[in-house]
Amino acid sequence: xxxxxxxxxxxxxxxxxxxxxxxxxxxxxxxxxxxxxxxxxxxxxxxxxxxxxxxxxxxxxxxxxxxxxxxxxxxxxxxxxxxxxxxxxxxxxxxxxxxxxxxxxxxxxxxxxxxxxxxxxxxxxxxxxxxxxxxxxxxxxxxxxxxxxxxxxxxxxxxxxxxxxxxxxxxxxxxxxxxxxxxxxxxxxxxxxxxxxxxxxxxxxxxxxxxxxxxxxxxxxxxxxxxxxxxxxxxxxxxxxxxxxxxxxxxxxxxxxxxxxxxxxxxxxxxxxxxxxxxxxxxxxxxxxxxxxxxxxxxxxxxxxxxxxxxxxxxxxxxxxxxxxxxxxxxxxxxxxxxxxxxxxxxxxxxxxxxxxxxxxxxxxxxxxxxxxxxxxxxxxxxxxxxxxxxxxxxxxxxxxxxxxxxxxxxxxxxxxxxxxxxxxxxxxxxxxxxxxxxxxxxxxxxxxxxxxxxxxxxxxxxxxxxxxxxxxxxxxxxxxxxxxxxxxxxx
Amino acid sequence: xxxxxxxxxxxxxxxxxxxxxxxxxxxxxxxxxxxxxxxxxxxxxxxxxxxxxxxxxxxxxxxxxxxxxxxxxxxxxxxxxxxxxxxxxxxxxxx
Numbered sequence: 001x002x003x004x005x006x007x008x009x010x011x012x013x014x015x016x017x018x019x020x021x022x023x024x025x026x027x028x029x030x031x032x033x034x035x036x037x038x039x040x041x042x043x044x045x046x047x048x049x050x051x052x053x054x055x056x057x058x059x060x061x062x063x064x065x066x067x068x069x070x071x072x073x074x075x076x077x078x079x080x081x082x083x084x085x086x087x088x089x090x091x092x093x094x095x096x097x098x099x100x101x102x103x104x105x106x107x108x109x110x111x112x113x114x115x116x117x118x119x120x121x122x123x124x125x126x127x128x129x130x131x132x133x134x135x136x137x138x139x140x141x142x143x144x145x146x147x148x149x150x151x152x153x154x155x156x157x158x159x160x161x162x163x164x165x166x167x168x169x170x171x172x173x174x175x176x177x178x179x180x181x182x183x184x185x186x187x188x189x190x191x192x193x194x195x196x197x198x199x200x201x202x203x204x205x206x207x208x209x210x211x212x213x214x215x216x217x218x219x220x221x222x223x224x225x226x227x228x229x230x231x232x233x234x235x236x237x238x239x240x241x242x243x244x245x246x247x248x249x250x251x252x253x254x255x256x257x258x259x260x261x262x263x264x265x266x267x268x269x270x271x272x273x274x275x276x277x278x279x280x281x282x283x284x285x286x287x288x289x290x291x292x293x294x295x296x297x298x299x300x301x302x303x304x305x306x307x308x309x310x311x312x313x314x315x316x317x318x319x320x321x322x323x324x325x326x327x328x329x330x331x332x333x334x335x336x337x338x339x340x341x342x343x344x345x346x347x348x349x350x351x352x353x354x355x356x357x358x359x360x361x362x363x364x365x366x367x368x369x370x371x372x373x374x375x376x377x378x379x380x381x382x383x384x385x386x387x388x389x390x391x392x393x394x395x396x397x398x399x400x401x402x403x404x405x406x407x408x409x410x411x412x413x414x415x416x417x418x419x420x421x422x423x424x425x426x427x428x429x430x431x432x433x434x435x436x437x438x439x440x441x442x443x444x445x446x447x448x449x450x451x452x453x454x455x456x457x458x459x460x461x462x463x464x465x466x467x468x469x470x471x472x473x474x475x476x477x478x479x480x481x482x483x484x485x486x487x488x489x490x491x492x
Numbered sequence: 493x494x495x496x497x498x499x500x501x502x503x504x505x506x507x508x509x510x511x512x513x514x515x516x517x518x519x520x521x522x523x524x525x526x527x528x529x530x531x532x533x534x535x536x537x538x539x540x541x542x543x544x545x546x547x548x549x550x551x552x553x554x555x556x557x558x559x560x561x562x563x564x565x566x567x568x569x570x571x572x573x574x575x576x577x578x579x580x581x582x583x584x585x586x587x
Contacts, residue, residue: 099567198549211546241550309530320507327508329582334573340585345510357509361500362523364507375530380543382536387544419522420529436547461549 001026002489006071006170006224013060013070020056020070024049024114027072030488031116031168037486040153040163042077042135044117045084052114059112066111067231074169076160077118078125079105079215080204084115088206089123089133092332092351102204103236104173104215111231116169120159123353124323125180125208128425129415130158132355140188140409141166141484144449148485151409151451154184154425160218161188167488171219171228175205177212178311179405179429182441185218186404186454189443189484191471192218193225196462197436198243200229201236207322209315210241212433222442222471226250229464245462253465254472258292261470264299264397269428278403278453281445285401285455288477289470297397301389306382307431308423313366313379314434320363326351358419387435394460399470402428404441404454432458440464442471443480452480495524 001023004012012018028046035041049072056070080086080098087093101109109115122132129152130138138158140151142165153162157174161184164172174181176194185192193216200215207213217228230251235244265286270279286296328334328347335346352360366375393400405425416422432439438461441454455474459467483489500520504511511519565578574581 096571099564099570196549197547237553237555240553241546243550303536306533306536309533312526313530313533324508329585334583336583340583341508342510343583344508345504348508349510352509357511358519358522360507360509361503361519362526365499365503365523365527368503368506377543378533378536378538379530380545381538381541382533383544384541385536385538387547418525420525436549461547 002167002487003483004170005220006227009071009170010227016060020053020060020114021050023070024053024072024116027116027168030491033491034166034486034488035168037139038141038162038166038168039136039138040119040159040166040168041074041117042087042089042120042159043085045115048084049114049116056112056114067227068108069112070114071170072114072116073108074117074119074160074163074172075105075115076121076157076173076175078121078175078206079173080206081105081115081118084118086118086206087135088125089121089135090351090353090356091134092326094134094333098204100204103201103238104205104232107231107234113231119163119172122156122158123356124206124319125156125175125177126319126355126359127155128179128183128422130155130184131412131415132353134353137412138162141486142189142409142451143485144451150412152187152412152415154187154409156180157218158184161185161190161192164188164190164218164220165484166486171217171224173215173232174218175213175215176433177208177315178433179426181216181218182429182439182454182456183405183425185441186443186452187409189452189480190218190220191222191225191440191442192216193229193440193464193467194433194438195229195233195464196438198241199233199438199462199464201234201239201242203236203238209318210322211318212315222440222468222475223251223254225440226254226468248465250464250468253468256465256469258289258294258470258473261294261399261466262397263289263294263296263470264393264400265296266299266301266304266393266400266402268301268304269402275407277447278406281453281455282401282403285444285474288474289401292473294470299393299397299400301393301431303382303386303389304431307386307434308427310379310382310386311430311434312362312423313375314383316359316363317367317376318363320360320367323356323360383434386431390432390435390437399466400458402456402458404428404456408447408449408451408453428456437461438464438467440467440471442475444474444478445480446482495520495527
């Protein structure tokens with residue numbers, strides 16, 4: 001059961017070769033044995049999971065049940081789950097138990113999925129390392145050959161990525177604001193999809209930067225992601241940025257092939273200091289697509305280098321505004337003080353970790369009187385130019401191929417202390433987020449130390465199907481099958 | 493342009509985040525670094541470029557001003573640190 005994909009588990013469940021209860025017990029026991037080392041879950045909900053599995057078995061016995069009937073999933077602790085704590089990995093929300101369900105998790109439950117628990121993340125999804133969680137860092141289940149040095153799983157959906165990679169869930173939800181699904185997927189050797197902005201509802205997802213945040217699936221491979229996205233996506237009147245259009249059967253797109261497809265290779269994604277093995281993997285990806293009948297075309301996204309600084313203005317401005325509600329009066333753990341201002345200041349100092357405080361201050365600064373035009377308005381205009389780059393590129397190409405991240409996972413103690421250096425992790429993922437176009441990461445190879453590396457595909461608005469088709473071709477060619485050092489199969 | 497501690501203190505005040513002297517100085521250095529790095533956006537010609545507010549993919553919608561999910565009073569009050577009957581009680585917020 002350890003190496004089963006979500007699709008294979010679904011088949012085995014429907015043929016009654018395994019029961020949902022067995023599958024869930026198996027995962028819960030793996031979490032118990034292994035998650036002390038990985039810390040991918042903030043909380044597990046074994047009783048609820050077993051009840052849900054029992055209900056799933058009853059449906060399966062009658063030949064009923066939704067598309068995810070009996071499938072155990074990890075839910076990033078940024079999604080509100082009715083009656084289960086939702087912390088955003090922050091002390092300020094440590095006691096919060098939502099009385100409602102986010103639309104994305106509601107959709108998964110509608111399709112009879114089973115939730116194992118809530119997965120760890122960077123506090124309020126702010127980070128690329130999963131070192132900023134108030135519930136402790138997550139350890140990547142992968143280790144360098146011959147070394148047990150603890151590596152980061154990436155962020156912010158690092159708990160979800162680590163849980164899937166270690167066999168502690170068949171799939172998981174993530175959210176991506178500037179790369180928070182794709183970069184941890186790459187670091188942990190799994191697949192992750194950031195759909196078009198507006199494809200999944202943001203209702204009930206704790207907001208970081210509202211014009212960028214988008215939920216998406218994380219799983220062992222793209223077929224599993226296609227199954228999950230089909231369930232998560234769809235129109236929701238509760239989110240005014242959610243787009244009303246039908247959800248295709250993404251699974252059907254997987255085997256479309258890439259004959260005649262034009263694959264853009266953006267020259268700006270090949271900076272002088274790009275590590276040779278990342279460049280080589282990228283070339284390998286191009287070769288795989290060419291062999292399968294696609295035509296690689298050099299393309300240009302001239303404003304690529306401005307993506308990150310634009311992101312850090314727009315995202316942090318929105319974050320400072322979204323996080324204003326956590327003041328100890330409206331939301332959040334209150335720290336009493338003599339005056340109202342002192343209460344706010346003490347609450348927000350105690351409740352927010354260092355990275356969140358830094359980002360709120362930066363966001364407040366760029367929105368403050370006298371600086372708004374120089375920073376925020378300018379960044380919004382540069383964002384228009386970044387979006388135009390993609391629209392122009394997609395006049396000539398069907399999909400764009402790039403590396404996902406500029407390096408493999410690094411060690412907990414190798415994390416740069418300079419915030420700007422940390423932000424550079426997202427250099428390849430941020431531009432697609434700024435434009436709102438869909439993008440995915442798939443595991444494509446290993447680096448010199450045996451760590452996974454990812455390739456990214458970026459597509460036209462609402463054309464996730466082309467991403468799945470091209471990704472599946474590369475996935476088959478890559479044949480990525482190595483297991484991480486920390487894996488359910490190694491402890492059972 | 494470099495950031496001084498007085499500005500950091502003012503921003504912290506606006507953001508309602510208490511910072512002690514040491515944190516203020518550390519934050520000043522880090523914010524200064526980030527702002528120095530984002531200055532590169534000044535190279536970009538933004539003449540006649542409109543700001544991007546959203547992706548423009550979702551159509552603005554109107555709906556009836558009606559309750560669609562009512563009778564949830566106890567659920568809504570379930571996270572209140574303090575309540576009196578059907579009301580949230582909060583510290584005095586008007587001084």
